[in-house]
Amino acid sequence: MKIAFSPCPNDTFVFHALVHGLIEDTPAFDVTFADVDVTNTAALDGKFDLVKVSYAALPWLLDQYTLLDCGGALGRGCGPLVVTNGKPMRKIAVPGDRTTAYLLFRLWAQRSDLDIEVVPFHQIMPGVANGQFDAGLVIHEARFTYQNYGLSMLQDLGEWWESDTGLPIPLGAILAKPEIAEQATRWIKASVRHAWAHPEASREFVREHAQEMDPDVQRQHIALYVNEFTEDLGEAGYEAARALLARAAEAGLTPPVRTQALSR
Structure with missing residues (x-):
């Protein structure tokens, strides 16, 4: 059975x-290690039986896959950061x-004048630090290490989302082929x-696959991203997913998603 998830500590901890x-x-299991920016598009052809993707990618994938209520990354105080060199x-x-x-x-910036470049996430902070970029959108363990590059935080997008909606932030989702969804759960x-x-x-x-080798950072990463929502999304988790994708569709950023696909 083919499964794909990231080499980040939370995923290797969960799926070990x-x-x-x-x-x-x-x-x-035939395991593919790939960051979600890769699996978000690699899953389009249905090549995986189980796959970790971004919630933002669900509008393009739910015709082939079922959202599982476990294994993903969703929570509070764990959102992406916008970091800057000033x-x-x-x-x-x-x-x-x-x-x-x-x-x-x-959704936060609401600007069309920005020059956006997609970069592997481990190259973002060095690129901002050396002036290649003015700012970077960072995820994963970068939340704990951006200060090491002399960068400052412009916005915690999770904090912005939570204060605006009162909901946890839906980051990474686990999808399964419909015929194995119940077993996979x-x-x-x-x-x-x-x-x-x-x-x-x-x-x-975890240590073998982590890009950030500091054991303390790995432990912090796991403690933050593996939480009660990892075991069971619960109604708050599903509500967060519906709210995010409804806002995205309303803003014309993603196709709409059927409500039933984001419910138990």
């Missing part, structure tokens, strides 16, 4: 037990044009629970 045969009655914001580096981070940025919930019960078991797997 599943892809290492530690969950009963699961198939063998120059006026004109040229901006972003991690992908179908990422939730970029969708939030567009059971598998992933079991993998999440195993990760929490045995955090040391995944430590080497």
Whole structure:
């Protein structure tokens, strides 16, 4: 069975037990490690059975996949940041044009005069620091490390979203082919629970794939992005997804999504 998720600590922590045969009655998995800016488009041809994508990419994928209520990244205090080197914001580096981070940025900035360049997320902060870009949209562990590059935060987009809507921020979603969605939900919930019960078991797997090698940063990353919504979206999680994509469609940024596709 083909599965794709990012090499970030939250994903490797969550999926460690599943892809290492530690969950009963699961198939063998062919794992692809790819950041969501890659899977958002790679999933368009339905090549994966299970895949981690951005919530912002769902309007282009829900005709082939079912949104699962577990395994993803959604929460509070965990949003993307706009960081700057102090120059006026004109040229901006972003991690992908179908990422939730970029969708939030567009909803927040409401500007059409910006020069946007898609850059692998690990190149964004160095590019802003050396003046290649005026500002950058950063995600993942960059929340904990941007100060190391001499950068300052212009806006916490998660904080903006939460203050405006009162809802958690929907970042990364797990999709499954419809015919395995029910089974996959059971598998992933079991993998999440195993990760929490045995955090040391995944430590080497997390370290092997993390781009930020500082163990403290890895632990902070996992603690922030693996939370109660990872085990079960709950009504607040589904409401957050519906609110984000409704606003995006209303602004003409994404196609509309059927409400039923964003409900249990």
